[in-house]
Amino acid sequence: xxxxxxxxxxxxxxxxxxxxxxxxxxxxxxxxxxxxxxxxxxxxxxxxxxxxxxxxxxxxxxxxxxxxxxxxxxxxxxxxxxxxxxxxxxxxxxxxxxxxxxxxxxxxxxxxxxxxxxxxxxxxxxxxxxxxxxxxxxxxxxxxxxxxxxxxxxxxxxxxxxxxxxxxxxxxxxxxxxxxxxxxxxxxxxxxxxxxxxxxxxxxxxxxxxxxxxxxxxxxxxxxxxxxxxxxxxxxxxxxxxxxxxxxxxxxxxxxxxxxxxxx
Amino acid sequence: xxxxxxxxxxxxxxxxxxxxxxxxxxxxxxxxxxxxxxxxxxxxxxxxxxxxxxxxxxxxxxxxxxxxxxxxxxxxxxxxxxxxxxxxxxxxxxxxxxxxxxxxxxxxxxxxxxxxxxxxxxxxxxxxxxxxxxxxxxxxxxxxxxxxxxxxxxxxxxxxxxxxxxxxxxxxxxxxxxxxxxxxxxxxxxxxxxxxxxxxxxxx
Numbered sequence: 326x327x328x329x330x331x332x333x334x335x336x337x338x339x340x341x342x343x344x345x346x347x348x349x350x351x352x353x354x355x356x357x358x359x360x361x362x363x364x365x366x367x368x369x370x371x372x373x374x375x376x377x378x379x380x381x382x383x384x385x386x387x388x389x390x391x392x393x394x395x396x397x398x399x400x401x402x403x404x405x406x407x408x409x410x411x412x413x414x415x416x417x418x419x420x421x422x423x424x425x426x427x428x429x430x431x432x433x434x435x436x437x438x439x440x441x442x443x444x445x446x447x448x449x450x451x452x453x454x455x456x457x458x459x460x461x462x463x464x465x466x467x468x469x470x471x472x473x474x475x476x477x478x479x480x481x482x483x484x485x486x487x488x489x490x491x492x493x494x495x496x497x498x499x500x501x502x503x504x505x506x507x508x509x510x511x512x513x514x515x516x517x518x519x520x521x522x523x524x525x526x527x528x529x530x531x532x533x534x535x536x537x538x539x540x541x542x543x544x545x546x547x548x549x550x551x552x553x554x555x556x557x558x559x560x561x562x563x564x565x566x567x568x569x570x571x572x573x574x575x576x577x578x579x580x581x582x583x584x585x586x587x588x589x
Numbered sequence: 590x591x592x593x594x595x596x597x598x599x600x601x602x603x604x605x606x607x608x609x610x611x612x613x614x615x616x617x618x619x620x621x622x623x624x625x626x627x628x629x630x631x632x633x634x635x636x637x638x639x640x641x642x643x644x645x646x647x648x649x650x651x652x653x654x655x656x657x658x659x660x661x662x663x664x665x666x667x668x669x670x671x672x673x674x675x676x677x678x679x680x681x682x683x684x685x686x687x688x689x690x691x692x693x694x695x696x697x698x699x700x701x702x703x704x705x706x707x708x709x710x711x712x713x714x715x716x717x718x719x720x721x722x723x724x725x726x727x728x729x730x731x732x733x734x735x736x737x738x739x740x741x742x743x744x745x746x747x748x749x750x751x752x753x754x755x756x757x758x759x760x761x762x763x764x765x766x767x768x769x770x771x772x773x774x775x776x777x778x779x780x781x782x783x784x785x786x787x788x789x790x791x792x793x
Contacts, residue, residue, distance in 0.1 A: 361718075361733070362752075364718050364733055365716050474727075477727070479728060561762060562782055566764075567758055567759075570758050571758055574753045
């Protein structure tokens with residue numbers, strides 16, 4: 326499969342889509358019935374205003390800079406990315422985009438496998454291996470997902486930021502990256518490590534081809550995911566804070582993972 | 590029926606009486622509320638923009654049975670609730686109910702018949718958590734309802750989707766606005782947001 330791009334701009338756009346995609350519109354977690362987190366542990370309120378917590382939990386010393394980047398990314402999204410995504414989504418039928426998404430996910434199995442193993446989630450690791458085998462053979466190189474549709478094996482997800490979190494690493498300060506969006510020190514490191522571990526980097530593509538692959542993968546991801554970013558903007562009074570808080574809680578929930586092995 | 594059976598039955602009825610009178614479990618109370626909501630959302634006669642107002646009115650009526658928007662508003666505002674006058678509280682709550690209606694009902698309306706599974710409930714004193722999963726094309730999304738026991742009913746005051754709390758998220762946004770713009774500024778932002786939803790409605 327050969328995909329060419331002539332300029333770096335679409336590639337950057339796509340990269341951003343990917344990060345938005347993977348941080349905000351990541352495939353959601355399915356949870357085992359017995360793995361429900363206890364959300365009643367801390368009542369920060371308890372009808373008693375005296376205990377009211379005013380302190381911020383999220384460290385965001387770069388807020389003014391982050392907010393400027395937020396505005397930049399927002400414009401980029403509405404002026405460039407969204408039109409690109411819309412054209413792409415119109416050009417390709419939903420089924421095909423679904424197949425491309427399956428193919429890309431199948432190829433990234435090794436990253437998920439490494440992270441499930443590092444996190445000690447052995448049954449999830451086995452699911453990753455089984456899914457890879459089934460989908461590569463029966464799903465024609467991973468374009469189909471018979472593992473999910475025929476064997477009810479849904480894809481586990483795991484990333485290195487999550488692995489670090491499970492070993493007790495703190496988030497570090499909040500970072501809002503140009504193009505890439507919400508993150509923090511821990512998850513930025515995690516993303517760099519996961520990127521380095523992607524097998525696509527080791528199959529001898531030249532840099533244009535590699536970026537083209539990522540770009541297509543990323544626009545595609547966005548085209549099959551719900552518009553979480555736009556929803557957030559629409560329903561928030563301070564979208565910057567809404568995304569910062571949402572990202573923090575979402576990542577925390579993924580790291581806690583219900584306490585036991587998660588079968589996502 | 591012999592005497593023994595009669596005595597047993599009598600004892601049983603005495604023992605069971607308080608159970609019957611006691612408050613139903615949070616899950617048992619939430620189930621019919623969610624059922625009436627999903628029924629309304631699935632109702633073909635209420636679909637489409639032409640029936641938007643009627644649909645919203647019916648949904649709001651059904652929601653109010655099990656959701657406590659006033660409690661939500663208080664929790665979102667936090668300590669500032671204490672610093673404002675009775676009139677301000679009243680006005681704030683009215684605006685907030687409008688906002689939450691726009692947010693929650695707007696989100697609900699994207700529901701398209703997915704299966705809701707009740708997983709488990711947890712009760713701690715006057716608070717409870719009911720955990721559900723929504724089946725979205727084979728992927729189970731966890732949605733937790735946090736409830737408060739008011740009088741004799743369990744009322745939802747927070748919804749947690751995939752670890753993200755609705756009340757917590759808005760509370761952080763409010764905190765940030767209050768820090769720079771104080772209460773008057775916050776009210777303005779809420780009013781503007783509500784207006785933007787009305788405009789969106791007009792343009793549909």
